[in-house]
Amino acid sequence: MKYQVIIVGGGPAGYTAAEAAGKAGLSVLLIEKSNVGGVCLNEGCIPTKTLLYSAKIYDNAKHASKYAVAASEVAYDLPKIIARKNKVVRKLVLGIKAKLNTCQVVTVVGEAFIVDKNTVCVGNDTYQCDKLLLCTGSETFIPPIAGVADVPYWTHRDALDAKDLPTSITIIGGGVIGMEFASYFCSLGSKVSVVEMTDEILGGMDKELAALLRVEYTKRGIQFLLHTQVTALKHTNEGIVVTYKQGDETGTLISEKLLMSVGRRPVTKGYGLEKLGLATSERGNIIVNNQMQTSVEEVYACGDLTGFSLLAHTAVREAEVAIHAVLGKADAMSYRAIPGVVYTNPEFAGVGQTEESLLAKGITYQTITIPMAYSGRFVAENEGVNGYCKLLIDADRRIVGAHVLGNPASEIISIATMAIEMQMTASEFKKIVIPHPTVGEIFREAL
Numbered sequence: 001m002k003y004q005v006i007i008v009g010g011g012p013a014g015y016t017a018a019e020a021a022g023k024a025g026l027s028v029l030l031i032e033k034s035n036v037g038g039v040c041l042n043e044g045c046i047p048t049k050t051l052l053y054s055a056k057i058y059d060n061a062k063h064a065s066k067y068a069v070a071a072s073e074v075a076y077d078l079p080k081i082i083a084r085k086n087k088v089v090r091k092l093v094l095g096i097k098a099k100l101n102t103c104q105v106v107t108v109v110g111e112a113f114i115v116d117k118n119t120v121c122v123g124n125d126t127y128q129c130d131k132l133l134l135c136t137g138s139e140t141f142i143p144p145i146a147g148v149a150d151v152p153y154w155t156h157r158d159a160l161d162a163k164d165l166p167t168s169i170t171i172i173g174g175g176v177i178g179m180e181f182a183s184y185f186c187s188l189g190s191k192v193s194v195v196e197m198t199d200e201i202l203g204g205m206d207k208e209l210a211a212l213l214r215v216e217y218t219k220r221g222i223q224f225l226l227h228t229q230v231t232a233l234k235h236t237n238e239g240i241v242v243t244y245k246q247g248d249e250t251g252t253l254i255s256e257k258l259l260m261s262v263g264r265r266p267v268t269k270g271y272g273l274e275k276l277g278l279a280t281s282e283r284g285n286i287i288v289n290n291q292m293q294t295s296v297e298e299v300y301a302c303g304d305l306t307g308f309s310l311l312a313h314t315a316v317r318e319a320e321v322a323i324h325a326v327l328g329k330a331d332a333m334s335y336r337a338i339p340g341v342v343y344t345n346p347e348f349a350g351v352g353q354t355e356e357s358l359l360a361k362g363i364t365y366q367t368i369t370i371p372m373a374y375s376g377r378f379v380a381e382n383e384g385v386n387g388y389c390k391l392l393i394d395a396d397r398r399i400v401g402a403h404v405l406g407n408p409a410s411e412i413i414s415i416a417t418m419a420i421e422m423q424m425t426a427s428e429f430k431k432i433v434i435p436h437p438t439v440g441e442i443f444r445e446a447l
């Protein structure tokens with residue numbers, strides 16, 4: 001059982017690499033211990049967006065009168081929302097399996113155990129390879145807060161399958177995952193509190209727009225505790241008690257449910273990875289070069305395991321680069337323009353540099369910020385709502401960052417992503433013809 005490439009982990013990194021290698025005519029073995037599709041398809045990107053879409057439809061229906069449409073009895077059915085989410089996941093997982101078959105990829109379901117860089121075992125079976133590609137992803141990090149072992153906390157997995165709406169929920173961590181669940185539960189009617197250790201939600205994204213999104217959700221009833229550290233957790237008859245410290249003050253929050261979303265860690269333990277002696281970062285991520293090669297020859301790593309962005313689209317591109325390296329094709333990974341999206345309502349997206357990252361690097365830049373109301377399509381579809389589009393331009397007049405708060409930021413950010421990746425100047429970007437009326441025209445308006 002010898003293959004040219006063995007891939008461990010069948011998430012976006014692993015299945016993309018497997019497809020690319022199979023299409024290129026290499027013999028490929030993909031080993032996945034759980035479900036092909038990984039976190040993204042089974043418990044991440046796709047299920048969250050499916051649930052958020054139901055919540056958005058519900059929100060829109062409740063506010064239909066703004067568009068002169070009457071919808072008098074608006075209601076949702078949570079078990080059916082969850083059932084639909086499961087159906088969407090099943091359909092997409094089947095699609096991935098079909099693609100892998102088409103690309104002649106051999107898939108083994110089971111936990112891979114690494115013996116050496118050319119040998120991997122699954123149960124009693126041993127497989128040999130020329131090149132090994134590690135795509136084992138990341139897992140939820142549970143912070144060592146006092147009392148954590150004795151409280152029935154949720155991770156995103158539990159939240160995704162909750163068929164009974166919690167009356168109240170405290171979310172520890174105001175990052176992307178925390179904010180998407182905050183938005184979901186708030187839309188459905190839970191009382192939501194978000195506790196965030198730093199001074200703003202959505203760290204790493206444009207701070208000014210993140211603050212505006214927080215203000216919007218505060219109006220909708222979410223309680224935000226910033227600069228706040230959770231110091232203890234306790235399960236009582238009234239609910240889960242979260243004790244926190246905010247500056248010199250201490251306080252408590254009581255809620256029916258508690259969701260942990262403080263971050264994710266690479267999956268590096270329990271499957272013999274240490275035998276390879278790969279160089280790792282302080283956070284335990286596998287260190288790779290721009291061709292996704294690790295410190296050990298013929299061993300590659302992609303996706304969350306490398307820790308560059310913890311995003312599925314980064315994992316996918318890294319996987320393509322790794323297979324190109326295996327094939328000896330010239331290619332290199334670029335992290336210049338990795339878009340990040342928060343699928344709240346309104347959506348918030350950013351790509352490239354932020355003002356904060358430019359200031360930290362001492363790079364001079366110009367900021368252009370305009371209201372989304374400059375887009376006719378936005379005005380037509382967003383009654384009584386505003387948002388902002390911010391472009392960051394460096395001293396050479398190149399677009400280096402773009403940030404959008406307003407629907408559909410997730411879709412239009414791709415336009416700016418291309419401009420930033422291609423290192424376009426403002427005047428080059430302005431020459432691109434964008435269809436009218438679309439919200440994406442906002443970038444032309446800004447220049």
Ligand SMILES: Cc1cc2nc3c(=O)[nH]c(=O)nc-3n(C[C@H](O)[C@H](O)[C@H](O)COP(=O)(O)OP(=O)(O)OC[C@H]3O[C@@H](n4cnc5c(N)ncnc54)[C@H](O)[C@@H]3O)c2cc1C
Binds near residue numbers: 008040043267
């Ligand atoms: C709630 C949530 C929402 C998210 N939303 C988004 C989003 O909207 N957009 C976005 O871009 N990203 C999102 N992400 C992040 C995204 O899911 C990850 O970036 C992506 O899944 C990483 O892909 P990967 O292939 O590196 O790893 P994973 O998807 O984690 O896949 C790794 C696979 O390896 C398998 N594995 C691990 N060890 C072994 C072993 N020893 N043997 C065999 N198999 C093994 C695992 O079972 C898993 O299937 C979200 C994540 C979460 C948790």
